[in-house]
Amino acid sequence: MENEQFEIFHKILEKLNDSGSLNELILIGSWCLPIYSKMYGGNTEIQMLRTKDIDFLVKNPKNIYKPVNIDLALQEIGFEPTFDATSVLTKYDMNGFDIEFLSARMRGNERVIKIPQLSITAQVLSYMEIAIKYAMETEYMGIKLKIPELPAYTLHKAIVQTLRKNDAKKEKDAATVIGLGRLIAELPDLQSRTLQIFNEFPKSWQKITLKMVKIHSPELNGLLRN
Amino acid sequence: MSVVGGILREERDRLEAQLLKYENKLLSLPNATVKKRDKYLYYVRRQGKKVLTEYIGELSSEKAKKAMEWDSERKKYKQRKKTTLSELKEVRRLLGKRAI
Numbered sequence: 001m002e003n004e005q006f007e008i009f010h011k012i013l014e015k016l017n018d019s020g021s022l023n024e025l026i027l028i029g030s031w032c033l034p035i036y037s038k039m040y041g042g043n044t045e046i047q048m049l050r051t052k053d054i055d056f057l058v059k060n061p062k063n064i065y066k067p068v069n070i071d072l073a074l075q076e077i078g079f080e081p082t083f084d085a086t087s088v089l090t091k092y093d094m095n096g097f098d099i100e101f102l103s104a105r106m107r108g109n110e111r112v113i114k115i116p117q118l119s120i121t122a123q124v125l126s127y128m129e130i131a132i133k134y135a136m137e138t139e140y141m142g143i144k145l146k147i148p149e150l151p152a153y154t155l156h157k158a159i160v161q162t163l164r165k166n167d168a169k170k171e172k173d174a175a176t177v178i179g180l181g182r183l184i185a186e187l188p189d190l191q192s193r194t195l196q197i198f199n200e201f202p203k204s205w206q207k208i209t210l211k212m213v214k215i216h217s218p219e220l221n222g223l224l225r226n
Numbered sequence: 227m228s229v230v231g232g233i234l235r236e237e238r239d240r241l242e243a244q245l246l247k248y249e250n251k252l253l254s255l256p257n258a259t260v261k262k263r264d265k266y267l268y269y270v271r272r273q274g275k276k277v278l279t280e281y282i283g284e285l286s287s288e289k290a291k292k293a294m295e296w297d298s299e300r301k302k303y304k305q306r307k308k309t310t311l312s313e314l315k316e317v318r319r320l321l322g323k324r325a326i
Binding site for chain 2: 003004005008034042044045046047048049050052095096097
């Protein structure tokens with residue numbers, strides 16, 4: 001493993017953990033992949049390519065257990081807030097690493113919400129409920145954190161892939177789903193859990209997922225259609 | 227050392243391990259394709275310039291079904307190996323460009 005990137009990642013997790021805010025967050029996005037790789041014994045089907053964006057989903061923006069100033073906490077470890085004037089979204093940047101906060105859709109059409117109890121803003125995206133409902137706790141680099149269960153991550157990625165407008169991201173998401181689909185096909189526990197989560201999806205989500213896996217993942221297609 | 231270089235090296239290592247996994251899988255399967263002829267199944271393999279045919283059994287036999295399963299596996303892993311090689315080539319090229 002390359003130390004620098006994981007040092008920065010560990011620093012972020014440690015700071016958020018020490019501040020007490022990690023309880024309110026779920027790590028999502030491509031930085032879950034190294035964690036899954038560790039959980040599943042370095043299985044080679046799990047891609048290691050990831051962006052320098054580290055995405056955290058705020059579990060319940062309206063109901064924060066303990067107010068924490070995440071903005072200040074991140075600045076204390078060298079992250080600079082970068083402010084998008086059009087969207088009001090604030091991200092945090094250091095050496096090209098970008099930390100972004102996300103939220104599931106709530107009532108209203110806001111694309112960005114303010115979360116004053118955490119002193120951050122979060123981008124509102126669809127289908128984030130999947131990561132919230134199927135979050136699990138794990139330990140990585142000595143820190144307890146929440147990530148989506150691998151089957152939930154995979155199915156979510158399959159849905160999101162269909163929505164991508166950027167071809168490169170679309171292709172990357174498809175490659176992630178293909179790899180994770182193959183891993184799921186190797187492990188009976190993951191197969192049954194994937195099917196269980198899929199069956200709990202609304203019909204419209206199932207339809208989108210099936211359309212995607214029919215094209216990209218014979219393993220998931222076979223599993224979900226049976 | 228750059229972070230992006232680090233991520234690319236991890237991916238290169240993963241792809242190399244994956245390539246080895248697929249090659250080992252292919253080695254564990256019969257090195258031949260199957261061919262149906264009438265109601266029977268045969269292995270067909272090359273030995274230098276020669277094409278050798280080996281009788282497996284009737285299509286309905288367990289032996290033939292197993293051979294067709296292996297053939298399907300072999301095609302699958304051949305394709306995966308091909309994709310992995312292509313991805314590995316790309317990652318190595320990117321790493322080469324970064325002179326790391």
